[in-house]
Amino acid sequence: xxxxxxxxxxxxxxxxxxxxxxxxxxxxxxxxxxxxxxxxxxxxxxxxxxxxxxxxxxxxxxxxxxxxxxxxxxxxxxxxxxxxxxxxxxxxxxxxxxxxxxxxxxxxxxxxxxxxxxxxxxxxxxxxxxxxxxxxxxxxxxxxxxxxxxxxxxxxxxxxxxxxxxxxxxxxxxxxxxxxxxxxxxxxxxxxxxxxxxxxxxxxxxxxxxxxxxxxxxxxxxxxxxxxxxxxxxxxxxxxxxxxxxxxxxxxxxxxxxxxxxxxxxxxxxxxxxxxxxxxxxxxxxxxxxxxxxxxxxxxxxxxxxxxxxxxxxxxxxxxxxxxxxxxxxxxxxxxxxxx
Amino acid sequence: xxxxxxxxxxxxxxxxxxxxxxxxxxxxxxxxxxxxxxxxxxxxxxxxxxxxxxxxxxxxxxxxxxxxxxxxxxxxxxxxxxxxxxxxxxxxxxxxxxxxxxxxxxxxxxxxxxxxxxxxxxxxxxxxxxxxxxxxxxxxxxxxxxxxxxxxxxxxxxxxxxxxxxxxxxxxxxxxxxxxxxxxxxxxxxxxxxxxxxxxxxxxxxxxxxxxxxxxxxxxxxxxxxxxxxxxxxx
Numbered sequence: 023x024x025x026x027x028x029x030x031x032x033x034x035x036x037x038x039x040x041x042x043x044x045x046x047x048x049x050x051x052x053x054x055x056x057x058x059x060x061x062x063x064x065x066x067x068x069x070x071x072x073x074x075x076x077x078x079x080x081x082x083x084x085x086x087x088x089x090x091x092x093x094x095x096x097x098x099x100x101x102x103x104x105x106x107x108x109x110x111x112x113x114x115x116x117x118x119x120x121x122x123x124x125x126x127x128x129x130x131x132x133x134x135x136x137x138x139x140x141x142x143x144x145x146x147x148x149x150x151x152x153x154x155x156x157x158x159x160x161x162x163x164x165x166x167x168x169x170x171x172x173x174x175x176x177x178x179x180x181x182x183x184x185x186x187x188x189x190x191x192x193x194x195x196x197x198x199x200x201x202x203x204x205x206x207x208x209x210x211x212x213x214x215x216x217x218x219x220x221x222x223x224x225x226x227x228x229x230x231x232x233x234x235x236x237x238x239x240x241x242x243x244x245x246x247x248x249x250x251x252x253x254x255x256x257x258x259x260x261x262x263x264x265x266x267x268x269x270x271x272x273x274x275x276x277x278x279x280x281x282x283x284x285x286x287x288x289x290x291x292x293x294x295x296x297x298x299x300x301x302x303x304x305x306x307x308x309x310x311x312x313x314x315x316x317x318x319x320x321x322x323x324x325x326x327x328x329x330x331x332x333x334x335x336x337x338x339x340x341x342x343x344x345x346x347x348x349x350x351x352x353x354x355x356x357x358x359x360x361x362x
Numbered sequence: 363x364x365x366x367x368x369x370x371x372x373x374x375x376x377x378x379x380x381x382x383x384x385x386x387x388x389x390x391x392x393x394x395x396x397x398x399x400x401x402x403x404x405x406x407x408x409x410x411x412x413x414x415x416x417x418x419x420x421x422x423x424x425x426x427x428x429x430x431x432x433x434x435x436x437x438x439x440x441x442x443x444x445x446x447x448x449x450x451x452x453x454x455x456x457x458x459x460x461x462x463x464x465x466x467x468x469x470x471x472x473x474x475x476x477x478x479x480x481x482x483x484x485x486x487x488x489x490x491x492x493x494x495x496x497x498x499x500x501x502x503x504x505x506x507x508x509x510x511x512x513x514x515x516x517x518x519x520x521x522x523x524x525x526x527x528x529x530x531x532x533x534x535x536x537x538x539x540x541x542x543x544x545x546x547x548x549x550x551x552x553x554x555x556x557x558x559x560x561x562x563x564x565x566x567x568x569x570x571x572x573x574x575x576x577x578x579x580x581x582x583x584x585x586x587x588x589x590x591x592x593x594x595x596x597x
Binding site: 255 | 415416417438441442446448451452453454455456457458460462464465466468469471474493566581
């Protein structure tokens, strides 16, 4: 069991566990940085537990579902190991990875921003652990079975003949991509949900300041903004074929623009319904933010793709995802000052 | 004989600095020839083809000339003159074969080619409307091979083209490779001796990152190549 744990752990943490040491060091730096900055945000303990639990559960589910993780199991299942101990070590490695590199990052921020008792700190860790164990128990049940192979079973291979198009369209390609990845759709739906509630959260803030900040926040649609990073074969192909800056990057940018703009429109409609006062200039600002964030995401993907990731979850939580929203937030500040 | 289509002088390629996979590699490809590249595992065949395809970062080359003119592997002009079929390719999974062909033709600024003969030749008729992600490994390979032969680039690069193909398709591929001289030049790597002896007009044996031996015309035989590879293995 120790050996099979190490196989997965070394893949995730590095041969000498150097990635783990790096992640823990960064978390420590974030914690001390925020702690010494003296920023304080009051969060109810119940929210801390919920945040810690739901975040860990989401990351763990994502790690178990990742195509990459399943491929790792293929060889392991071929070897004459006992299924249950193999799975236990595999899930333990994934759980440790989730807890120490993902949940710990979130907790480092939250713990640094508030004053917590030891019981609350321990509670948040226990919630994360419990969430990981619950996901471990529930994951095989999605197939209505409980054996070890439920962790390996690949989605049923379906040979789908789609509507015949002799001409290609990158838009159609991206649309199919989005439709085939439920987690991408869920993420997009969540962004629309956020767009609906943002006017409530912004409360009495002035529109000239709050709207650009909202547009910046809504550009944080992670999965579709890392298309090339998470599909190395596609990245290889677009770098290999001639003329792909125009043929691929431009439609990709417009697709992201469409997705960002849709969220911005939901935000504007929600604002109009709840607070009113939306004018043409706000719509134009939304379009400008959507286009700029889309262009920024595509440029990052083209010139600075994320490489060397171990599982898809690394991509979803990579610090690079915050670059575009951070730039857009700065721009939001500049816009509100300029307009003001 | 006209000028060489491609000339490389002293190419080196590496994955980590100081550990060259290719070193002092020089090559001339003539127009309208079929060149087979053979070597043991790890000899650098795939690295070489990826470098030619502009996908490998760690390399330097004293001189790269395409049709007598200086070129770079990432130039648009260079890209337009070559197409590569990789040993494994999972790209554009949400295109069907027809859509991918149309996309690739547009990238190469060519009219949508008629690939029906190739589709029939590879027994691929039932899969042209299926998403590439839903195809088996062999059928995916066929999709990219059909695209390559339909586009008819001046320089066709094939990395292990036979892998994953069924018997009938393999035979058909041999005929296509051997007949490609009418359109341009093929450079392909293979571990299958038969694929080389049946199609290549020149064989390059890759060893320690450079071309150690080459065979041409009547010298090309399974025995000679086997002997060259045996020597290489013993070194």
